[in-house]
Amino acid sequence: MIRLHYFYDPQCGWCYGIAPLLKAAAALPDVVMVMHAGCLWPRPTVLPPPVRKQIRLADARVGQLSGQPYGPRYLDELLPSDGMLLHSQPTTAAVLAAGALRPGADLELLRAIQTAHYVGGEHVTEAATLERLATQIGLDAAAFRAKAQPDVADQHMADTQRLMQRLGVSGFPAVFIEQDGRYSEIAPQGWLGDPAGFVTAIQTSGRKTLH
Secondary structure: OEEEEEEEOOOOHHHHHOHHHHHHHHOOOOEEEEEEEOOOOOOOEOOOHHHHHHHHHHHHHHHHHHOOOOOHHHHHHHOOOOOOOEOHHHHHHHHHHHHHHOOOHHHHHHHHHHHHHHOOOOOOOOHHHHHHHHHHOOOOHHHHHHHOOHHHHHHHHHHHHHHHHHHOOOOOOEEEEEEOOEEEEOOHHHHOOOHHHHHHHHHHHHHHHHO
């Protein structure tokens, strides 16, 4: 059994780029996905126009390499506006709540949040948006609200930061394979647009870790 540790933030552009890789990896029968949200945006942040222009260029690069789509409502409405809020706490709380309610729903809701942001141009830090996305993947709204707690997200992100320091992780995304207590990093950016290649790399790396 391989434990695949994924360090991410729900509003990280490169994390959106590798989403198909993680979906393929999570489907492997011998892989257990362990997700670590690391708090890219510790407080509510509205980016100044020059930074948003840089993000537009980075998004174009991510799209070119990964094939991930970016919708006009994101590119032409949300990204250029002063209303785009970046904040790790509410989105992380939502992902944790999903995982607590159903195995695998954390990764599923993360993908829904990413798609809503980068394709739909939605305000994914808003509680109503997150609850709607949770119900769309089949979660009960009341149970989701009860589980999506800010203090749980804060503790999780603090734990993730400590683990990142121990493993020498400096940014997102990052993926590690753990077997028998040993960690080996596998850089997902090398397989952007190639989920099958990423799966093969995980399986090969896993076999090497066993020896």
